[in-house]
Amino acid sequence: MKEIKKSWKNIPIGGNILEAGNSKNYITGTWRTFIPRLDKEKCVNCFQCWMFCPDNSISIVENKMVGFDYDHCKGCGMCVSVCPTKAITMEKEEK
Numbered sequence: 001m002k003e004i005k006k007s008w009k010n011i012p013i014g015g016n017i018l019e020a021g022n023s024k025n026y027i028t029g030t031w032r033t034f035i036p037r038l039d040k041e042k043c044v045n046c047f048q049c050w051m052f053c054p055d056n057s058i059s060i061v062e063n064k065m066v067g068f069d070y071d072h073c074k075g076c077g078m079c080v081s082v083c084p085t086k087a088i089t090m091e092k093e094e095k
């Protein structure tokens, strides 16, 4: 995981967005309690997880699902619930 640049303590009062497209600067992966893991053997690259991930944290490279952007994945488990082949599981994250 990258060095934390900004945390919730740096969010402007009132949650105002002062700079367009700034969400990538907030390392929301630190909020996570459970972490998704991919079993590449089971993945059929249907991209359901990519479509439903609320944090745009599914990594696709050359038309293949290759893993997760753990800097921004908050561990919501949505990808697990939509995966048709159960290629993603959640496990308790050790900090």
Ligand code: SF4
Pocket (backbone or CB within 6 Å): 036, 052, 053, 054, 055, 056, 057, 058, 068, 072, 073, 074, 075, 076, 077, 078, 079, 080
């Ligand atoms: S756990 Fe949630 S935030 Fe993380 S990759 Fe899956 S859907 Fe996205």
Ligand code: SF4
Pocket (backbone or CB within 6 Å): 038, 042, 043, 044, 045, 046, 047, 048, 049, 050, 065, 082, 083, 084, 085, 086, 087, 088
């Ligand atoms: S939903 Fe499951 S099978 Fe589809 S791309 Fe994601 S991990 Fe692979």
